[in-house]
Amino acid sequence: MSERRPAAASHRLPVLKTHKVYVGGKFPRSESGRFDRTLAPDGTPIANICRCSRKDVRDAVTAARAAQAGWAARTAYNRGQVLYRIAEMLEGRSGQFGALLAAGGATPDEAAAEVQAATDRLLHYAGWTDKFQQVFSSVNPVATSHFNFSILEPMGVVGVLAPESPLLGLVSSIAPAIAGGNTTVVLVTGSQPLPATTFGEVLNSSDVPGGVVNILTGRRDEMLAPLAAHRDVDALLLCSPDPDVARSAEIEAVHNLKRVAVRPHEDWTDVQSPYEITDLQEVKTTWHPIGS
Amino acid sequence: MTKSTQTTGPAAPKLRLGGGDGWGYAPAPESTDHVELRGRYGLFIDGEFVDAKGGRTFETANPATEEKIADVALASDADVDAAVAAARRAYDEVWSQLAPRERGKYVYRIARVLQERSRELAITESLDGGKPIRESRDVDIPLAAAHFFYYAGWADKLDYAFPGRDARPLGVAGQVIPWNFPLLMAAWKIAPAIAAGNTVVLKPAETTPLTALKLAEIIRDAGVPPGVVNIVTGAGETGAAVVQHEDVDKVAFTGSTEVGKLIRRALAGSGKHYTLELGGKAANLVFEDAAVDQAVEGIVNGIFFNQGHVCCAGSRLLVQESVAEEVISKLKDRMETLIVGDPLDKNTDIGAINSRAQLDKIEEYLEIGEAEGAEPFQTSCPVPERGYWCRPTLFLRASQSHRVVQEEIFGPVLAVQTFRTVDEGIAMANNTPYGLSGGVWSDKGAKAFRVTSRIRAGVLWANTYNKFDPTAPFGGYKESGIGREGGLAGLHAYLQPEAAA
Secondary structure (H helix, E strand, O other): OOOOOOOOOOOOOOOOOOOOOEEOOEOOOOOOOOEEEEEOOOOOEEEEEEOOOHHHHHHHHHHHHHHHHHHHHOOHHHHHHHHHHHHHHHHHOHHHHHHHHHHOOOOHHHHHHHHHHHHHHHHHHHHHOOOHHHHHOEEOOOOOOEEEEEEEEEOOEEEEEOOOOOOHHHHHHHHHHHHOOOEEEEEEOOOOOHHHHHHHHHHHOOOOOOOOEEEEEOOHHHHHHHHHHOOOOOEEEEOOOOHHHHHHHHHHHHHHOOEEEEOOOOOOOOOOOHHHHHOOEEEEEEEEEOOO | OOOOOOOOOOOOOOOOOOOOHHHOOOOOEOOOOOOOOOOEEOEEEOOEEEOOOOOOEEEEEEOOOOEEEEEEEOOOHHHHHHHHHHHHHHHHHHHOOOOHHHHHHHHHHHHHHHHHOHHHHHHHHHHHHOOOHHHHHHHHHHHHHHHHHHHHOOOOOHHHOOOOEOOOEOOEEEEEOOOOOHHHHHHHHHHHHHHOOOEEEEEOOOOOOHHHHHHHHHHHHOOOOOOOEEEOOOOHHHHHHHHOOOOOOEEEEEOOHHHHHHHHHHHOOOOOEEEEEOOOOOEEEEOOOOOHHHHHHHHHHHHHHHHHOOOOOOOEEEEEHHHHHHHHHHHHHHHHOOOEOOOOEOOOOEOOOOOHHHHHHHHHHHHHHHHHOOEEEEOOOOOOOOOOOOOOEEEEOOOOOOHHHHOOOOOOEEEEEEEOOHHHHHHHHHOOOOOOEEEEEOOOHHHHHHHHHHOOOOEEEEOOOOOOOOOOOEOOOHHHEEOOEOHHHHHHOOEOOOEOO
């Protein structure tokens, strides 16, 4: 909005962007019609974002559930290629994301480094999709005549409270969840939501099926409780250093015994490991008799 | 129907084998004369048996005779405090300082003495809990020993278990176990915990404390340092004191989903580690291409093993419509051969219901099932006059909304439904808040793999049921629990998640 001064005759008036949410592969506005203003560090308004409601949360869960079985049924190879494609698209938009991070207060060098780290993180998890199962599943040498094995299966629909870290943290929370076949409802409640709304566009042009990642913007105190209590959400990834936030969400999660992973990190540089994937996986053990 | 009266379902077919006047089995009771049971048991704290502070006790009884076996100390909050303090001290000063190989040797010793005393333990288990001696002898006790043996070997190999992670123990584990597999559940809890370097405070169920206390003797006699394992007996309040104790780093609970949720709520925001192994309502799916006689054996094993007091019991039978008549007819015939009675008799198939309270709950469900319109069938076998008994029971024509289909009964009661297509069978199997286990019966391998992969549950048995092994992770999806016991996944539950430096 800093570009809203009157255009001189020699200037072209820029086209400003409407930041919408990303649900089911589409870019709707909040059903509530409400908005919040995003500010630069100096207090200047930058953009309006959707202030999503509990009903938006429910719609997003519906979209995530609808997409889950299909996404989990993709081959690991295919999921890896889709994640790789996200990295390609992000790399191609590095200038745009750098500018968004700079508008949020990062220096140009910091902004560029964060975009690169986020891109590399996607690449990292793209490579894990067809490997974590090999590392972490097992054939169990039972003492009876059975072929017995334990494999990892996605937990299902994962509700993500995205961290304050606007791009690297966002990507680091979403990528391992979807790499393992989960679908996600991501609540973006930090002070810099624009990289997240723009990341929705990256996802939408990356062969990610609609509904695999759903991104809502708004206020944590309006969206987190309904998401944490929702009976069709299987797990929560709570990226917040505030223990009270985790505690209240964990209590809501007891209704259907959601699995809860807490990530209190503020610096996401090193939050990268296959355990970020396996923490959102169930272990299934299957017994088959061996005989004639 | 219900209780010990005659069946009111369709007339039971005449027995073809095993029953009838000329074909009865002579009693074959297991001798109990070499089993030493004391009249009074204390708490096992810091390597010694002690009375509860204040001297409170409760009785444990034989559910097959309703006779008291022993008085057992009832641990108060102060006793739990003492046990946790002993565990903390042992963790800080001894157990965490010990070379992993030596730690493993202690755990191996426990496994060996369990094997040596297996007959005594099996008899004690059947006396105190009511399960048939054949099961305590052939399943519970050998698996308990195997569990210690398996995890003992992990003690000096933890660095190889989880790549990129530091294998550090959590500290003190507070553990609460149920009455359906008393010694086996104690083994599932204690073995991985102490092999990984933790110390424990374990609370057995109030109706079945005796084998855990015998395990305490074994642990003491094995020379395990005092405080590494502490066993506090009591009821729900004692268990609550264990899991809510602020100096406990890890909580492991096996029991009902209701209590599991209370525990989970109490742990919210604490950052403590936990594993919950809770209820189930597993579907056992029989397809038209199944080997019917094998499937019938699997159905019987799935629901009548241990009187149906099994969280992973196959308590919902889903039969494909085209074979339903044959399967159900053969199932009824087979059920008529099941012998209900003296748990110590080696011929007994179904022992005593664990307690009066549990029998009341089962009988309430028998009334509910009938009132809701399911069609009951109960076998006609005789049951003893004293003790707590329930004949094997079916509810035919049960529907998805029936409480006997939705809720865990934890008794020898099987709800029967039919389905037409594979997809319908899978959808019905998954239509439950639980997700502990499931069974699939089909001679088509591809179908068995497809169905087991689509059932949302932690343990799937294809053409078998109720098999357990220390190397095989066990635990639930959805409201059946969080975390796994057994195998590598069970070891993971007792180690720190931190990345290696």
